[in-house]
Amino acid sequence: MFAAIPMRIVRVGDADADILRRKAEPVVKFDESIAGLSNAMIETLEPANGIGLAAPQVGHSLAMFVVDVNKCIGASDTCRLDGRIVKIHSVCPLVAINPKITRRHGKIVSFEEGCLSLPGARGNVHRHAAVDVEFFDCSGNRHTGTFDGILSRCFQHEFDHLKGMLYTDRIERRKSTKTPKSRRRKTTAA
Numbered sequence: 001m002f003a004a005i006p007m008r009i010v011r012v013g014d015a016d017a018d019i020l021r022r023k024a025e026p027v028v029k030f031d032e033s034i035a036g037l038s039n040a041m042i043e044t045l046e047p048a049n050g051i052g053l054a055a056p057q058v059g060h061s062l063a064m065f066v067v068d069v070n071k072c073i074g075a076s077d078t079c080r081l082d083g084r085i086v087k088i089h090s091v092c093p094l095v096a097i098n099p100k101i102t103r104r105h106g107k108i109v110s111f112e113e114g115c116l117s118l119p120g121a122r123g124n125v126h127r128h129a130a131v132d133v134e135f136f137d138c139s140g141n142r143h144t145g146t147f148d149g150i151l152s153r154c155f156q157h158e159f160d161h162l163k164g165m166l167y168t169d170r171i172e173r174r175k176s177t178k179t180p181k182s183r184r185r186k187t188t189a190a
C-alpha cells in the first residue's frame with residue numbers, strides 16, 4: 001500500500017498542499033494500514049533528515065505523526081512515559097496516534113524551528129517548555145507522557161500539523177533577524 005519509500009513529502013506550494021491546512025481525521029481502526037503508514041513515515045523521516053513527520057505531510061489526513069529526536073539528544077536523556085522515567089533513545093522513533101496535549105507547562109521558550117513542508121526556512125517559535133501528552137500506538141494501546149526539551153518541542157510542532165497549522169502561524173517575526181543559540185541545530189526539521 002505504501003510501496004514508495006521514502007514517501008513524497010507535501011510542501012507548501014504543491015498542488016495538493018491544501019491537506020496541510022485541513023484538520024486531520026482521527027484514526028478509528030488500528031489495522032495493518034496504520035502500521036504500514038507509520039513504518040513508511042519512519043522510513044521517510046531519516047533520509048529527509050527530519051525529527052518529526054505528520055501524516056498530512058505525506059498526503060494522509062489522519063491524526064498521527066512520528067517523532068525521532070535521537071540525533072538531537074544525549075544517550076542519557078530521559079522522559080516520563082506511562083509513569084516511568086525512560087531513556088528517550090528507547091522511545092524513538094515514537095508513533096503518536098490520535099494524540100492530545102493535556103497540559104502545557106514550564107517556561108515559554110523561543111527556539112528556532114524548521115519544517116519538512118517548508119524546506120530551507122527557519123523561524124523562532126515560542127512554545128511551552130514541557131507538555132503532558134496522551135496518544136495511542138499502532139496496536140491501539142494508550143500511552144501517557146511528560147516531555148520537555150526537543151521532544152516536547154517536536155511533539156507540539158507535529159501536533160499543530162494535525163490541526164492544519166504550520167509553525168509559521170506562530171512565528172515570532174519581530175525577532176527573526178536575531179541569531180539565536182539554537183541556530184546550531186540547522187539540520188533539524190519536522
Ligand SMILES: [Zn+2]
Pocket residue numbers: 114115116117157161189190
Ligand atoms: Zn512541520
